[in-house]
């Protein structure tokens with residue numbers, strides 16, 4: 001059956017593709033992205049996105065299981081950045097994580113996550129390169145699932161993640177691989193920032209691996225970074 005013939009929750013794969021391509025475009029501001037996700041949440045984000053074709057959450061879930069042995073997961077304190085409707089959070093709950101906070105600027109997305117009771121605390125805000133209200137060394141892990149995109153998480157936010165993750169803790173990021181070249185902020189700043197943080201002994205790269213079918217047929221990239229200080 002052709003992808004466009006399939007229907008999930010009344011939505012076709014083609015609709016999903018054109019919906020996402022409308023909002024996640026070059027030059028979009030972060031406020032426009034937030035409006036877009038608010039509308040999408042009201043319009044049924046979860047139903048539309050659940051197509052069972054992409055690998056993103058499976059890769060994400062497996063990476064977290066590899067980092068945290070089963071008997072440590074219920075104690076690990078995790079912040080899910082760009083929590084959305086809680087899909088990545090739910091994937092973590094499903095493999096034994098229990099203490100999850102969610103940070104998300106689009107209030108309507110977060111309301112859906114709150115109804116599902118995925119997160120312990122929720123924060124309605126952006127993560128940026130500026131220090132947030134979160135104290136230093138709070139989390140064992142910060143997760144970022146599908147948040148690096150046009151108008152999405154700025155590169156500088158990785159500095160802030162280094163501050164709020166405990167030494168020895170992890171940052172796990174999954175994203176569309178091509179965005180590292182296509183989004184101007186990432187194209188200019190990701191490489192130098194990664195190298196600087198390595199040189200300064202603030203993090204080490206544990207995994208940097210492409211994978212197929214991240215979302216809508218696009219290749220994905222899994223990053224696992226360990227915060228050292």
Ligand SMILES: C[S@@+](CC[C@H](N)C(=O)[O-])C[C@H]1O[C@@H](n2cnc3c(N)ncnc32)[C@H](O)[C@@H]1O
Nearest residue numbers: 082083084087088106126127145146147152153
């Ligand atoms: C594609 S959705 C992914 C949601 C969720 N992680 C999932 O896997 O379903 C991207 C989310 O990132 C959020 N986002 C965009 N920029 C952000 C930022 N600077 N800080 C935190 N969240 C951001 C958006 O509002 C949106 O809900």
